[in-house]
Amino acid sequence: MNFFKPINKDGTKQTSKFGYRMHPILKKRKKHNGYDLANSGEVELHAICNGNVSYNDTDNKGWGYYARLYYVIEGIQFIAYYAHMDRNKKNIFNDRKIKKGDIIGYMGNTGESKGQHLHLEIRFYDSDVKKWKAYDYRNPDHPYVINYFVDNWYKER
Numbered sequence: 001m002n003f004f005k006p007i008n009k010d011g012t013k014q015t016s017k018f019g020y021r022m023h024p025i026l027k028k029r030k031k032h033n034g035y036d037l038a039n040s041g042e043v044e045l046h047a048i049c050n051g052n053v054s055y056n057d058t059d060n061k062g063w064g065y066y067a068r069l070y071y072v073i074e075g076i077q078f079i080a081y082y083a084h085m086d087r088n089k090k091n092i093f094n095d096r097k098i099k100k101g102d103i104i105g106y107m108g109n110t111g112e113s114k115g116q117h118l119h120l121e122i123r124f125y126d127s128d129v130k131k132w133k134a135y136d137y138r139n140p141d142h143p144y145v146i147n148y149f150v151d152n153w154y155k156e157r
């Protein structure tokens with residue numbers, strides 16, 4: 001599986017990984033279900049693969065203005081969430097179908113966010129329990145390993 005990098009701008013750093021951490025705003029130990037990627041200035045966010053995109057600006061999860069990219073690989077359903085996007089640049093994409101590499105939006109600082117960054121979260125549909133689950137599969141031989149790629153694409157800060 002060849003994913004497109006969600007951010008191509010030089011200097012993009014991982015500021016938080018998947019796993020338990022102290023939440024910077026809530027000051028509680030909380031599981032972080034995605035990656036935080038940060039950079040400054042105008043930062044384009046790209047679709048990691050072909051799929052269907054929808055936007056939400058009314059959540060109460062602290063994600064601010066975010067995009068959901070729905071895709072299916074080998075029968076498994078996934079959603080990539082792009083959170084904290086810049087809401088001044090919304091509705092740049094009206095068609096729900098999106099191609100790998102297309103711009104989904106721009107990095108922002110909306111919702112529970114202390115500085116401009118992207119929270120990228122992948123969930124897959126677990127048909128055994130009929131629930132969407134956050135995804136942290138890091139085996140490079142596995143075809144769906146976006147997290148493995150994220151670790152290799154962006155250095156930690």
Ligand SMILES: [Zn+2]
Nearest residue numbers: 034035036119
């Ligand atoms: Zn995050």
